[in-house]
Amino acid sequence: MALAGTALPFDDIRDLARAMPALDSEAVAKVRQRDSQLTKPPGSLGRLESLVEWLAAVQGKATPTVSRPLVAIFAGNHGVVARGVSPYPQEVTRQMLENFSAGGAAINQICTTFDLGLKVFDLALDIPTGDITVEAALDEKACAATMAFGMEAVSGGIDLLVLGEMGIGNTTIAAAIYHALYGGEAGHWVGRGTGIDDAGLVRKTAAVRDAVAFHQSHVKDPLEVLRRLGGREIAAMAGAILAARSQRIPVVLDGYVVCAAAAVLHAMDPALLDHCVSGHVSAEGAHADVLARLGKKPLLDLGMRLGEGSGAALAVSLIKAALACHTGMATFAQAGVTDKA
Ligand SMILES: O=C(O)c1ccc[n+]([C@@H]2O[C@H](COP(=O)([O-])O)[C@@H](O)[C@H]2O)c1
Ligand SMILES: Cc1cc2nc[nH]c2cc1C
Secondary structure: OOOOOOOOOOOHHHHHHOOEEEEEHHHHHHHHHHHHOOOOOOOOOHHHHHHHHHHHHOOOOOOOOOEEEEEEEEOOOEEHHOOOOOOOOOHHHHHHHHHHOOOOOOHHHHHHHOOOOEEEEOOOOOOOEOOOOOOOOOOHHHHHHHHHHHHHHOOOOOEEEEEEEEEHHHHHHHHHHHHHHHOOOOOHHHHOOOOHHHHHHHHHEEEEEEEHHOOHOOOOOOHHHHHHHOHHHHHHHHHHHHHHOOOOOEEEEEOOOHHHHHHHHHHHHHHHHOOOEEEEEHHHHHHOHHHHHHHOOEOOOOOOOOOHHHHHHHHHHHHHHHHHHHOOOOOHHHOOOOOOO
């Protein structure tokens, strides 16, 4: 167990969320000015151009960097797996952490390919959170301490944060959070996760419906949704997103589970995600709907549903390429290329 975070009551977290730095419009103007001189028709690099503007706005620098990108994977275990909501047993969460350490997981290969740092955080895997169908996942103190732990994980001079997670059962947790925040039918939010069969899908949908019904009178407060229906990795990622914002670090969101942490913050204040882009849209059915609600257009759509930050880490390749174009391209004057009249 590695929960050393200072416990902040939810009121302190709300205060912190209200005190985030503004985005830097002067840095964006300077990026646009340089972009207009580069040897290409205006706008021809499409979304790559807006990615550089976004980096500059968040970092507050006319020449942003992606020199020290970090993939942070937060791992947690969930009492709700007792409801038969995942085809895999709970011990796979820890076994996959050992696989990450040994370099054998997909995320290890992606990090090596694109030169990304990787840190994995074990969030009390031996103590699964409460079964959300009959109790709260966490009490306020534990939830706030886990958010603080996630905040403290964002340090060490990184200039881009990729969020990932690992936790058997956590697509049920994410679905419950979305159902609580956004309403509708439980079944709309429930997908097959790691590949649950038809009977399991029925159990999973019932678990999400039961959980949200059980906590219904508390779902107006997003932080209550997080502590009652969430998990430690979701709470830590919410803390990490907040800390990244206060340290002016851009964040790349991964799939269905990571976005549940983002959705909690978005429900508090949509501007809390201004420093985040969506790395990819997951094959988990409702993720596209979630991204639309968050106002985020995914960079990639590769049919992936792995987690581990894998889709987001792949998207860093595009962000790096966008920045390399912006910083490395010649201007019309430098290259002796005639600009349009
Ligand atoms: O993030 C996603 O889009 C995603 C979609 C499906 C599965 N996962 C991963 O699979 C695990 C949860 O799946 P499950 O079926 O046990 O709820 C967890 O470790 C997630 O990282 C992740
Ligand atoms: C093997 C395995 C690897 C994973 N990586 C992220 N979630 C996962 C779930 C399973 C089951």
